[in-house]
Amino acid sequence: MCETNGSAASNGTNGSNGTNGTAPVRRSNPYQSNPGEFLSNVGRFKIIESTLREGEQFANAYFDTQTKINIAKALDAFGVDYIELTSPAASEQSRLDCIEICKLGLKAKILTHVRCDMRDVQMAIDTGVDGLDIVIGTSHFLREHSHGKDMAFITKAALEVVQYVKDKGIEVRFSSEDSFRSDLVDLLSLYNAVDKIGVNRVGIADTVGCASPRQVYELVRTLRGVVSCDIETHFHNDTGCAIANAFCALEAGATHVDTSVLGIGERNGITPLGGFLARMVVTSPDYVKSKYKLSMIKEIEDMVAEAVEINTPFNNPITGFCAFTHKAGIHAKAILNNPSTYEILNPEDFGLTRYVHFASRLTGWNAVKTRVTQLGLTMTDDQVKECTAKIKALADVRPIAIDDADSIIRSFHLNLQNVANNS
Amino acid sequence: MCETNGSAASNGTNGSNGTNGTAPVRRSNPYQSNPGEFLSNVGRFKIIESTLREGEQFANAYFDTQTKINIAKALDAFGVDYIELTSPAASEQSRLDCIEICKLGLKAKILTHVRCDMRDVQMAIDTGVDGLDIVIGTSHFLREHSHGKDMAFITKAALEVVQYVKDKGIEVRFSSEDSFRSDLVDLLSLYNAVDKIGVNRVGIADTVGCASPRQVYELVRTLRGVVSCDIETHFHNDTGCAIANAFCALEAGATHVDTSVLGIGERNGITPLGGFLARMVVTSPDYVKSKYKLSMIKEIEDMVAEAVEINTPFNNPITGFCAFTHKAGIHAKAILNNPSTYEILNPEDFGLTRYVHFASRLTGWNAVKTRVTQLGLTMTDDQVKECTAKIKALADVRPIAIDDADSIIRSFHLNLQNVANNS
Numbered sequence: 001m002c003e004t005n006g007s008a009a010s011n012g013t014n015g016s017n018g019t020n021g022t023a024p025v026r027r028s029n030p031y032q033s034n035p036g037e038f039l040s041n042v043g044r045f046k047i048i049e050s051t052l053r054e055g056e057q058f059a060n061a062y063f064d065t066q067t068k069i070n071i072a073k074a075l076d077a078f079g080v081d082y083i084e085l086t087s088p089a090a091s092e093q094s095r096l097d098c099i100e101i102c103k104l105g106l107k108a109k110i111l112t113h114v115r116c117d118m119r120d121v122q123m124a125i126d127t128g129v130d131g132l133d134i135v136i137g138t139s140h141f142l143r144e145h146s147h148g149k150d151m152a153f154i155t156k157a158a159l160e161v162v163q164y165v166k167d168k169g170i171e172v173r174f175s176s177e178d179s180f181r182s183d184l185v186d187l188l189s190l191y192n193a194v195d196k197i198g199v200n201r202v203g204i205a206d207t208v209g210c211a212s213p214r215q216v217y218e219l220v221r222t223l224r225g226v227v228s229c230d231i232e233t234h235f236h237n238d239t240g241c242a243i244a245n246a247f248c249a250l251e252a253g254a255t256h257v258d259t260s261v262l263g264i265g266e267r268n269g270i271t272p273l274g275g276f277l278a279r280m281v282v283t284s285p286d287y288v289k290s291k292y293k294l295s296m297i298k299e300i301e302d303m304v305a306e307a308v309e310i311n312t313p314f315n316n317p318i319t320g321f322c323a324f325t326h327k328a329g330i331h332a333k334a335i336l337n338n339p340s341t342y343e344i345l346n347p348e349d350f351g352l353t354r355y356v357h358f359a360s361r362l363t364g365w366n367a368v369k370t371r372v373t374q375l376g377l378t379m380t381d382d383q384v385k386e387c388t389a390k391i392k393a394l395a396d397v398r399p400i401a402i403d404d405a406d407s408i409i410r411s412f413h414l415n416l417q418n419v420a421n422n423s
Numbered sequence: 424m425c426e427t428n429g430s431a432a433s434n435g436t437n438g439s440n441g442t443n444g445t446a447p448v449r450r451s452n453p454y455q456s457n458p459g460e461f462l463s464n465v466g467r468f469k470i471i472e473s474t475l476r477e478g479e480q481f482a483n484a485y486f487d488t489q490t491k492i493n494i495a496k497a498l499d500a501f502g503v504d505y506i507e508l509t510s511p512a513a514s515e516q517s518r519l520d521c522i523e524i525c526k527l528g529l530k531a532k533i534l535t536h537v538r539c540d541m542r543d544v545q546m547a548i549d550t551g552v553d554g555l556d557i558v559i560g561t562s563h564f565l566r567e568h569s570h571g572k573d574m575a576f577i578t579k580a581a582l583e584v585v586q587y588v589k590d591k592g593i594e595v596r597f598s599s600e601d602s603f604r605s606d607l608v609d610l611l612s613l614y615n616a617v618d619k620i621g622v623n624r625v626g627i628a629d630t631v632g633c634a635s636p637r638q639v640y641e642l643v644r645t646l647r648g649v650v651s652c653d654i655e656t657h658f659h660n661d662t663g664c665a666i667a668n669a670f671c672a673l674e675a676g677a678t679h680v681d682t683s684v685l686g687i688g689e690r691n692g693i694t695p696l697g698g699f700l701a702r703m704v705v706t707s708p709d710y711v712k713s714k715y716k717l718s719m720i721k722e723i724e725d726m727v728a729e730a731v732e733i734n735t736p737f738n739n740p741i742t743g744f745c746a747f748t749h750k751a752g753i754h755a756k757a758i759l760n761n762p763s764t765y766e767i768l769n770p771e772d773f774g775l776t777r778y779v780h781f782a783s784r785l786t787g788w789n790a791v792k793t794r795v796t797q798l799g800l801t802m803t804d805d806q807v808k809e810c811t812a813k814i815k816a817l818a819d820v821r822p823i824a825i826d827d828a829d830s831i832i833r834s835f836h837l838n839l840q841n842v843a844n845n846s
Binding site for chain 2: 056057058059060062064086090091092093094115137139141144145178207208209210212213214217237238239240241243244245247248251262263264266267268269272275276278279282283310311313314315316317320321322323324325326327328329330331334337338340341342343344345357360361362392393395396397398399
């Protein structure tokens with residue numbers, strides 16, 4: 001079973017995992033991500049949280065210093081491994097905010113994201129960050145239309161900058177931009193070169209959101225065989241695959257995943273922190289629950305949503321308003337017997353609760369029966385079925401609220417009593 | 424390159440594809456979904472649009488008859504292959520609406536989704552639909568906690584029902600529920616049995632949203648070798664992989680994908696129509712553009728969003744308010760030179776437009792220079808750079824609107840003129 005198997009992937013055991021896992025199905029279904037795959041890091045990944053860098057590139061984002069500090073502290077309390085900040089070269093206030101956040105003394109390491117340019121690098125080092133994320137475009141698109149440099153120049157600049165940052169004794173990552181539209185040989189040669197001089201991480205970035213899961217798996221798996229350093233991955237969501245691509249990158253041996261709260265970033269953004277952890281907690285429940293404070297996801301999302309003046313999407317994993325709402329009759333019936341029938345995520349893991357929707361024409365008598373009990377009333381199954389028919393009849397005419405359904409149940413129950421008393 | 428390669432996947436040629444594809448990168452990067460894979464249907468898939476079935480199970484959904492008709496007509500005009508409706512057994516109005524929609528004479532085939540139960544099946548056939556989507560739970564969870572039937576019973580019922588529907592001369596699909604937590608041997612045996620008697624499609628359903636892309640690929644590829652009929656797939660989005668899973672299912676040989684507008688459905692829903700087509704138009708632009716009226720996506724999403732009283736998510740692929748907004752200076756610069764640098768989707772394909780955000784501290788002088796030209800003003804590059812510094816300075820203090828930036832530009836330009844006139 002997905003999550004039980006995932007549990008194994010993360011800790012090699014077949015224990016219960018809090019998302020209703022049980023053994024039988026796991027034994028019966030071999031089509032799961034294989035915990036035996038030595039490449040896979042689905043049970044030991046690190047998060048580079050980029051709400052304060054990629055997220056600041058979101059159309060609506062303007063973070064004043066205090067807001068940045070609040071977000072950084074919340075992410076640190078949540079348990080992210082790294083917090084990435086906008087380049088101090090972007091503006092004077094960006095530089096001052098970098099210095100401020102470095103002074104907070106957070107557990108998370110502070111990174112800033114800078115162009116492969118010695119002036120930007122020096123300015124970044126001077127802010128006191130724990131590490132630099134160096135980036136340069138390598139696709140022919142960016143080489144022609146952005147910085148206009150060739151691969152020889154890029155490699156030379158990369159080696160100079162990486163060596164310089166290493167000599168300063170701080171962490172350094174070197175990433176290409178638009179990796180999936182870059183020449184593979186160029187890419188591997190470049191990464192091989194920076195790996196040889198001891199770069200901490202190389203980065204694969206799907207800057208335009210064109211990559212698909214199996215492409216990601218293939219590229220990362222190949223890179224894993226070329227470099228010995230860590231592999232960071234960054235996925236944009238233009239084609240809706242940012243969470244899946246991050247997952248497949250980990251399966252192929254990537255070690256770090258970039259996220260932002262609610263996925264905010266350039267265009268429609270990147271891998272969202274909450275959605276990514278919904279995927280990972282199903283696959284590696286023990287690792288994820290022991291490392292990240294999942295009950296904070298909602299408050300962190302609310303904090304950022306308010307700061308950038310957006311609403312949490314109705315369909316957001318975990319925190320979408322209906323993520324744990326069950327409506328169709330057959331779903332409601334099974335959920336009431338055992339939540340694991342229609343839930344792979346356990347709302348309690350996120351400090352949230354389940355809701356079984358019974359006030360609609362799709363409802364079933366099992367859902368109504370539960371409501372009858374909740375209202376402290378007593379009916380036979382046949383009576384509940386008759387009452388359910390009345391609810392469906394009204395719901396056929398117009399949308400009905402819980403109150404409407406409750407009224408129908410109560411009046412139906414009242415009639416039953418009157419009939420009993422009068423007989 | 425992703426989309427050029429995809430173009431090849433869809434039509435075997437290496438033509439330009441309207442999403443800025445060019446040949447060089449394709450030749451240089453082998454890590455793409457391989458058009459040579461004989462299994463892949465990424466260039467010849469069919470859409471089963473389930474907004475009027477799965478979508479009606481969304482917490483907020485209540486569709487009156489006229490709304491259902493409007494949605495059905497819009498989906499038909501858009502070009503979906505099938506429209507799936509709520510079971511007529513759900514309620515009397517659901518039954519009447521089935522009959523009504525069948526009478527519309529749409530190009531799309533009309534399906535309804537019913538339990539593997541002869542009464543429901545007969546009621547469905549009597550509505551005049553073109554086909555039935557039969558479903559029954561096969562996971563041990565559903566067998567124990569929902570219908571309580573064993574596999575022998577399920578197989579017997581499946582064969583009876585499928586044969587009965589076939590004898591009536593209409594299309595029939597047989598699907599398991601919760602396929603990814605079902606016993607693989609049970610699943611393959613069951614599908615093999617219904618395939619032998621000529622079922623039109625078998626369905627794989629990730630009812631709880633637990634599946635990951637490579638699991639989907641493996642399961643569908645195996646099933647592809649066991650049955651000769653079409654393979655329909657249905658993916659819930661609880662862990663954010665519904666679009667990616669549908670894509671990998673097609674790569675493995677699935678023929679049909681279930682979608683709903685904005686992904687509305689039980690809990691946080693299923694593969695969204697728009698997001699799925701964002702993925703597919705990048706991979707198979709010629710096929711998608713020739714078959715589906717992409718410029719209708721926004722109006723269809725707006726129609727459904729209004730009907731169920733939700734907002735289009737800020738980060739929705741294609742139609743999210745910032746899907747084609749570019750903010751960071753280096754992005755803006757490149758986009759202005761050539762949109763394909765940071766766009767894999769062409770907004771014009773969807774009747775939408777690009778916006779380069781220049782009123783922020785992350786802006787660059789190239790973006791400002793474009794704005795200066797848009798405002799009909801003339802400045803040297805040095806003057807634009809000086810003006811850009813003023814914009815960044817204000818944007819450091821508070822969020823600024825386009826008007827603010829325009830004012831700065833205009834006043835800066837005015838000063839230039841005064842200086843010129845006074846000299």
